[in-house]
Amino acid sequence: MEHANKALAKVPEVTLAFWIIKIAATTLGETGGDAFSMSMGLGYLMSTFIFAAVFVVAVIAQIKADRFYPALYWVTIIATTTVGTTLADFADRSLGIGYAGGSAILLALLLASLGVWHRVMGSVSVSTIASPKAEAFYWVTIMFSQTLGTALGDWTADSAGFGYTGAALIFGGVLLLIVLAYWFTDISRTALFWGAFILTRPLGAVVGDFLDKPVANGGLAMSRYGASVALLMFIVVCASLFRQRPARVAH
Template sequence: MDTASKAVAKVPELTLAFWIIKIAATTLGETGGDAASMSMNLGYLISTLIFAVIFIVAVTAQLKADRFNPVLYWVTIIATTTVGTTLADFADRSLGIGYAGGSTLLLLLLLASLFVWYRVMGSVSVTTVSSPKAEMFYWVTIMFSQTLGTALGDWTADTAGLGYAGAALIFGGLLLALVIAYYATQLPRTLLFWAAFILTRPLGAVVGDFLDKPIANGGLALSRYGASIALVAFIVACGTLFRQRPAKVSH
């Protein structure tokens, strides 16, 4: 097996199941991150450090793997979204830069990551990930997008006053618009992919908050532990029912 085949074997094919699991994983990141920082009272900084270690271990294992492993891939995705949740909360609340400041900073970091990736590798399409260097760009970009999504979701739901349900409708509507654009326009598929990938994160963030935040704040006040366990079970069920296949390389 050549290098390109090894790399692409670790990236899943983009199917409906992929997007369903992605949204569930981002929601899990919100409930799981909140469970550690709030329910366990570890705080944002300690929780971020814990999840950052998990993220580093998962990415290292992903980089060393010689083929696509669905369990390892989704564990790494969940690791990016949990560390993204606590990191965004730490920046927004503990550092006091606010949702607007956090969202702006993280958007700039995400754009910088995509820019450097493009300048170094010549493409930011996931189907061209064919080396450890490109895969590292892939995971760093994903981590920034997950962190941005948390800050953007909180900003929309809280600062903009739309509430969790209202914010979920906004982000869900934007994702639907991207689906329509995919089938009805000739917009670059790579652009649509990253736009959808980024938007699934704030959607998951506000859905997660809707599940576990107090009723007085517009949530359902469900147990963060219970919601997280239910989401894990849903992800496992989807992964079992819908076979995850590696993406094909494009050069």
């Protein structure tokens, strides 16, 4: 029993600080992805290849690590959200699938990833991530969720006509409902976690767009480079101030 109590995962304990950093990381993914694809003029496809390479290297390093390293974990999260931004934009805009079509396809892929993960491992709870196979499922699922979040955020803000602030209020409101469900209902904590994890991405996407899109389009017209650097510094400060503990593994 003592050994079980000391067993730790290589993913962080889910706390308020975790969610603050997660939202900042997803916002950085939007501004950083747009900085490469638009400001640098690399385009969606080339930017996707670059971030995908970073994502693969980071995931391999994460899986091979002997314990939880906060810096490595958050670098991997940022890699998933930047590749999610450029991949979703490539599918939605360059391939002409559209926001609704892209969101539907990515939602299907996300649900399939969660379904296969549950069938193979028996659970999709963070507390069960204690093997390379479980970690691989975790990161693939996160990558799909980050990509879906970009498409869903763009669809809500643009196609649905809510704008960046309206979309942010919608996603923020739904996240608030999840928080209330956590405190006042018996709904599965695992289901609530993934619901919150998925919805923080479109929230970050619309907040990122609000920061760097032109004023005429409802944004603040901030520099994508400046916004990205500011968000990165915020993440570093938060990760330094709030101790990141590894999640305990359920046995």
